[in-house]
Amino acid sequence: GAVVSQHPSWVICKSGTSVKIECRSLDFQATTMFWYRQFPKQSLMLMATSNEGSKATYEQGVEKDKFLINHASLTLSTLTVTSAHPEDSSFYICSAREGGTGLNEKLFFGSGTQLSVL
């Protein structure tokens, strides 16, 4: 199956710093990538939908200035958590799909990034 690489897998940073998380589709072109946030033992919460070459679409309640998403190419999307604070500590996971319209087109997920803000 298709492979999505997410980096880093974990990061610890000081409050006030910015953290960038990369999501790459390794063997396919991802026209759409999704960024999720997951709290311990909870479901995935969609943060934003990233389309190559256009601005990301953010879900209600997600601060676009806080969580900057860039989808500069068909194989790379980045999520930057700006001025991170302890409440931003969470598991962030990206996913991608190849771009077809079939209902059976599944999402391929990265391995996730555990962010801890001190």
Place this chain on the structure above:
Amino acid sequence: AQKITQTQPGMFVQEKEAVTLDCTYDTSDPSYGLFWYKQPSSGEMIFLIYQGSYDQQNATEGRYSLNFQKARKSANLVISASQLGDSAMYFCAMRGITGNQFYFGTGTSLTVIP
């Protein structure tokens, strides 16, 4: 609006036994796809099985099968011959014809007991 409900926060099963994980959904879309994903403690999401709303037969993938009852709006996952490696979180998800995104349930934590 789409909604996925998983009512079992945690399940236990004896090794080699079968287990059913429940999933119900609600949608107004005429066509939709239903998915199950497995999330081990390492965090990655692993695709298990897919069922289309117009598929005549229940989907099967190895030890995984989907008990799809359209009238009841349920899509339960059946894992046969459970293995210790099946211990993980399991998420039911849906994608409708009108949208781009997937909607996930709250997940079921499965523990396989040796």
